[in-house]
Structures are given as C-alpha cells and as structure tokens.
Ligand code: C2E
Ligand code: MG
C-alpha cells in the first residue's frame with residue numbers, strides 16, 4: 001500500500017487538495033468538540049395522520065449550532081461524521097437525547113396518547129453492533145412501549161448486505177422498535193425486494209411527493225408505491241408535503257401519514273411541546289363529547 005500511495009498521491013496531491021484536507025480535518029476536530037460541548041441540538045418534525053388530521057408522532061432531525069457559522073443542517077456535517085468515526089458518538093448522542101426528550105414530553109405533555117418518535121440512523125450505525133447493545137438500556141431507561149420508537153433507514157442500507165440487514169432488522173424489531181424505510185424510491189432496491197425485509201413502514205421520498213400533482217408520471221409512481229406497500233400491509237408516510245393540493249391528493253390516494261412544510265416545518269423543542277400539548281387538549285375534548 002505504501003508503494004501505491006507513494007507515487008500516485010504525490011502526483012495528484014496539489015494545493016487544492018491540501019486545502020480541502022486541512023479544512024476537513026478542522027471540521028472533524030470542531031465536530032468532535034461540538035458533540036462533547038453540547039453544540040448539537042434536535043429539531044422535531046410532526047407526522048400527521050392524513051385521515052384524522054391528528055398528530056401521530058414526530059421525527060428528530062439533528063442540527064449543529066456552530067459558534068461562528070450559525071445553525072448548520074445535517075447535510076453540512078453528517079457526511080463528515082460518517083466518513084470519520086464521529087458518526088458513532090454523534091448517533092449515540094442523537095438517540096439518547098431524542099429518547100430523553102420524548103420521555104419528558106410523555107410525562108409532562110402528551111401522557112396517555114399513543115404517539116411515536118422516529119430517529120434517523122446512518123448506515124454505519126445500522127451495521128454497528130453497538131446499536132443493539134445500547135438500545136435495550138435506552139428503552140427501559142426512558143420507558144418506551146413497544147412500537148413507540150422507530151428507526152429510519154434507507155434502501156441503500158438494505159442492499160449493501162441483504163442478509164445481514166435482514167438479521168439486524170429482526171433484532172431491532174425483537175426489542176419492540178419499528179424499522180421505517182426512509183426516502184423510498186430513490187435507492188436501487190427493486191420493489192420486489194421489499195417483501196424480504198420485515199420493515200414496518202415506508203416513507204415516500206419528497207421528490208415524488210413534490211410533483212405528484214403536476215406530473216402524471218409522479219402521480220403514478222406514488223400510486224404504485226402505495227399499492228405495493230398496502231399489498232404488503234405496510235402503511236406509508238409521504239415526505240415533503242408543501243401544498244394543499246399535494247396534501248389533498250395524497251389523502252385521496254389513501255396515504256396514511258404525511259410530513260412536510262405545508263403541515264409543520266421542523267420545530268424547536270418549545271414549539272414541538274406546544275404542538276403535543278394542543279393534541280392532548282384535543283384528545284380530552286373528544287373524550288368529553290362521547
Ligand atoms: P430525512 O430523514 O429524509 O428528513 C427529511 C428532510 O426533509 C429534513 O431535512 C426536513 O427538514 C426536510 N423537509 C421536511 N419537510 C419538507 C418539505 O416540505 N420541503 C422540503 N424541501 N424539505 C422538507 P434535514 O433536517 O436537513 O435533514 C436532511 C437529512 O439528514 C435527513 O433526511 C436525514 O437523512 C439526515 N439526518 C437528519 N437528522 C439525522 C440524524 O440525527 N442522524 C442521521 N444519521 N441522519 C440525520
Ligand atoms: Mg428521515
């Protein structure tokens with residue numbers, strides 16, 4: 001390996017690359033500090049039941065409150081975390097923080113309602129044995145009921161190593177944790193592959209939802225995904241609903257759940273608590289009328 005890198009790297013390793021590498025190392029260093037110094041925060045985007053209009057739960061989305069650069073989105077640092085070892089402490093921070101917050105909300109704001117929390121997993125985390133080691137502790141510490149926590153993975157995770165993926169999903173599910181397939185339709189897995197994995201729900205990618213009203217083709221893709229999912233008894237969440245028309249259309253097509261700026265943007269902790277609080281008020285009102 002030394003022989004290979006010697007000559008080849010010397011030739012292509014120019015000033016631009018050096019600059020790039022230095023920047024990357026700096027970002028890695030900053031990110032490592034950010035995880036320890038609590039510069040990471042979570043926002044929460046509600047998931048709505050499209051039949052009743054009521055909130056069904058929410059998805060935790062990580063942000064980096066950078067001291068100089070302001071609030072950074074996951075696209076700006078998750079890839080760096082994934083290509084270094086930082087995805088492990090970062091992923092663990094997200095899981096623990098989201099579960100702790102959820103437990104607090106369950107006790108103080110939405111007690112008694114069946115809502116669920118979704119957390120995104122990076123492929124590295126999914127295949128790391130550490131995940132299955134920490135999950136049971138988190139579930140009991142934060143008193144999760146079966147089905148109350150869901151982990152979101154993408155299709156690429158499944159096709160990387162199909163046998164291992166199926167085994168990991170089985171183990172996650174044995175703990176009472178659901179597995180949701182995120183960004184569905186963008187990966188390479190064929191639809192028929194789907195039945196081989198014991199997943200619990202499909203999230204239809206935003207790119208299809210975005211054009212489901214204007215484009216006949218996208219409309220049909222959404223229908224196709226919904227039909228297939230329902231054939232397999234899997235409910236769906238439509239991601240990225242931005243207009244009333246899209247919402248209406250998805251309701252017509254029988255999609256169970258929805259998420260998107262038109263319904264709710266990702267919210268900070270206070271805003272999310274308010275939304276959960278309203279939901280409880282609604283629940284009580286309804287009970288009172290029966
Ligand atoms: P995702 O899991 O598919 O999350 C949905 C993304 O779409 C979020 O972006 C959300 O803010 C955005 N979104 C929601 N509704 C709409 C809409 O109506 N229109 C548009 N244009 N966008 C909408 P965000 O928060 O920037 O996250 C991007 C991706 O980063 C996520 O995609 C997920 O793959 C990843 N990610 C987020 N949090 C975590 C985390 O804690 N761990 C890991 N490993 N990945 C994360
Ligand atoms: Mg997601």
Ligand code: MG
Nearest residue numbers: 182183203239
């Ligand atoms: Mg998604």
Ligand code: MG
Nearest residue numbers: 183205206239
């Ligand atoms: Mg997406």
